Amino acid sequence: MKLYDSGVFLLEGETVVGENEAPRELLEKKEQYKEGTISYGILQDHNTGTSKENLKIRFDAITSHDLTYVGIIQTARASGMERFPIPYVLTCCHNSLCAVGGTINEDDHVFGLTAAKKYGGIYLPPHMGVIHQYMRETEAGCGKMILGSDSHTRYGAIGTMAVGEGGGELVKQILEETWDIKYPEVIAVYLDGKPNPGVGPQDIAIAIVTAVFKNGYVKNKVMEFVGPGVSSMSTDYRNGIDVMTTETTCLSSIWRTDEDTKKYLAAHGRGGEYKKLEPQKIAYYEGCIYIDLSAIHSMIALPFHPSNGYEIRVLNENLDDILHEVEENAKKLIKNPELQLNLRGKIHDGALYADQGTIAGCSGGTYSNIMEAAYLLENKSTGNDAFNLSVYPSSQAVMMDLLRKGAIETLTAAGATIRTAFCGPCFGAGDTPAHGQFAVRHTTRNFPNREGSKPGNGQIASVALMDARSVAATSANRGRITAADELGYVYECPEYHYDSKVYANRVYQGFGKGNPEEELICGPNIKAWPQLPELNExxxxxxxxxxxxxxxxxxxxxxxxxxxxxxxxxxxxxxxxxxxxxxxxxxxxxxxxxxxxxxxxxxxxxxxxxxxxxxxxxxxxxxxxxxxxxxxxxxxxxxxxxxxxxxxxxxxxxxxxxxxxxxxxxxxxxxxxxxxxxxxxxxxxxxxxxxxxxxxxxxxxxxxxxxxxxxxxxxxxxxxxxxxxxxxxxxxxxxxxxxxxxxxxxxxxxxxxxxxxxxxxx
Missing domain, CATH: 3.20.19.10 (Aconitase, domain 4)
Structure with a gap:
């Protein structure tokens, strides 16, 4: 992986020329060639203002989950909202566990459904799908822009520039106002080669995040994925890389599209949403990340950040040194001398062992990830000791095809437990390990408390991120940290068959059908915002x-x-x-x-x-x-x-x-x-x-x-x-x-x- 220390020109989508080495005829037209990126076209198509630099963006759709949609709708109501003017998808994938807090969670779901009926929204009930998988399946399309109140709102691999923002920005869209930003810098992510067997999207994502998070290389910029390596991966695979761009602190992401993008959209009944997106013959980018996909190995992001990445083989060769450094860094975060991370205590028989494995959410729970995990666990056992594996397919549509393909049966027979679509393991509301335990997960984050422990109460656990393939390989070895790319196997994922009936029979589709007379049902925990003072002198x-x-x-x-x-x-x-x-x-x-x-x-x-x-x-x-x-x-x-x-x-x-x-x-x-x-x-x-x-x-x-x-x-x-x-x-x-x-x-x-x-x- 190489980070360019200057801007670059991309010629014909293939050749990268650093600005320091570019001929004068390119440099003289740099400002013009900034308009050659995919990002430029999409942003200007959605810009309602007169300035090309100070953008006033209107999105094609918005989405929220049940951790945020009540507050957003309450804010919009207090601001004079009468209807949802664009498709607004309300999903129930964060507070799905309706036994937590009594009736509170289900009260919010009832609020969401009645709001969809009253204002004309789309309502996805609990356990049907995680927010980003549903949006990939039903709303994302080439050249579109989508705004979500979840940081992992990223659909760039389907040609959609998607942005995660706080609820206030969604309120502005509901009130037909705009998302106002200065035109962002655009960074090319040039992909070359193709991933080796056993290397999954999370491995590539961890490698990227490790390379760019701490130095802020892409902070508040758009990552534009280009180069021949894009087409070496399926769109489902690309989705797993794309969603993790959030962990780089970039503003958004976009990928060039190809025949596989077209195939993906057609398979989901939305072939008309496809169009070819690619840079113009000459495009200028403010930076470039060059990645040889064939050089990426199975990765692990150790506690407590996705940027704390190591090749698994390197970790296994230097266990004591690396884990000691992680433990020392943990002391700075936890600040409690009586509560210390002890990863080196997980070393025995010359190897590092995890207590738990999870494959879940918008990053891990996709069809191809789970299919390959099932392949690696076929006729294997996760064991009957402390180690356990749980798998959360990202939507009921994905679950249906995994059932048809026999993957669910294979995983269950190996000892894995299968859960419904739920984002909980990504933020500490599912699969919380015991005190002192160590989990490996294909989810989005491993921040402190993201595994559900409470250091302030004397509890501590930790999570490392790995790809589903290495989680499965680790599970087959009863928790022994194992790199999937060292297993020497070749796997070709069967074609995915999407069935829309699962949504047609359950999802409330109310866009454009709002009924002002519909009662908005508010449970006892749903409160209005208090009056807030204006700024004084x-x-x-x-x-x-x-x-x-x-x-x-x-x-x-x-x-x-x-x-x-x-x-x-x-x-x-x-x-x-x-x-x-x-x-x-x-x-x-x-x-x-x-x-x-x-x-x-x-x-x-x-x-x-x-x-x-x-x-x-x-x-x-x-x-x-x-x-x-x-x-x-x-x-x-x-x-x-x-x-x-x-x-x-x-x-x-x-x-x-x-x-x-x-x-x-x-x-x-x-x-x-x-x-x-x-x-x-x-x-x-x-x-x-x-x-x-x-x-x-x-x-x-x-x-x-x-x-x-x-x-x-x-x-x-x-x-x-x-x-x-x-x-x-x-x-x-x-x-x-x-x-x-x-x-x-x-x-x-x-x-x-x-x-x-x-x-x-x-």
């Missing part, structure tokens, strides 16, 4: 969490798993904010909220009075009126927001009166967008922090600062001494600035759509 922040980890994931900001049962109750869910990373945060944020309420009622707490008095000693602000200053909480994190698109990572802070985040940088665009849509200011530091947890920070004239270039915003740390702090805000659109001024997207929509609505009581 001056901002006083209390630092309620100070996190120095290199990266802070959305799972740490608001844990996934069983906490999701409260996702439809804003204040109920907010109780879990940072609970596994900074458990004292909620109490501190509530204290800020209560202090501000008391102050507004004329009973200013002594602590706040002292801070305000100190502000009045700052030259130039001696006469600043207390009424012009609003108190709110903030968190500091070095690089927050990697991972999930769940807007709750921001909204849970906001309903606790969070006013801002302060960071060195934001891990993803989607998290920063979530902050903005919830009316929170996304500050970055110009200088070292210079403050600590529990400090107060005064940001004067914040409203005026939004009218500047925002590169230098002077703030003050209010302590025994008053010290200056230099902040900044990266560029915002005019609409984003106004959302922040209004205090939230809901407030913005009410104001600018002239909708006179009162906050609903549900």
């Amino acid at each position: 001056n901002m006083l922040l209390k630092v309620c969490a100070y996190i120095t980890d290199p990266v802070t994931t959305t799972d740490e900001l608001i844990p996934s798993g069983e906490t999701g049962s409260f996702r439809s109750n804003p204040m109920g869910l907010a109780e879990f904010t940072l609970s596994r990373r900074a458990p004292e945060y909620v109490g501190k944020a509530k204290a800020v909220m209560n202090n501000e309420k008391a102050r507004k009622e004329g009973n200013c707490p002594e602590e706040i009075r002292e801070i305000l008095d100190k502000i009045h000693t700052i030259p130039g602000y001696e006469k600043v009126e207390d009424e012009s200053i609003d108190l709110s909480s903030t968190i500091y994190a070095v690089k927050p927001g990697d991972g999930s698109a769940r807007e709750q990572a921001a909204s849970c802070q906001r309903v606790l009166l969070g006013g801002a985040n302060i960071s060195v940088e934001y891990a993803t665009k989607r998290y920063r967008s979530n902050l903005i849509n919830w009316g929170m200011v996304p500050f970055i530091l110009n200088d070292p922090a210079g403050f600590s947890e529990d400090d107060y920070i005064f940001v004067p004239d914040i409203k005026k600062a939004l009218n500047t270039d925002m590169k230098e915003i002077t703030a003050f740390i209010i302590g025994d001494k008053i010290r200056k702090l230099s902040l900044a805000i990266e560029p915002l659109t005019e609409e984003e600035k106004e959302i922040i001024r209004c205090g939230s997207l809901i407030n913005y929509n009410r104001k600018h759509n002239s909708v006179q609505l009162q906050q609903e009581e549900i």
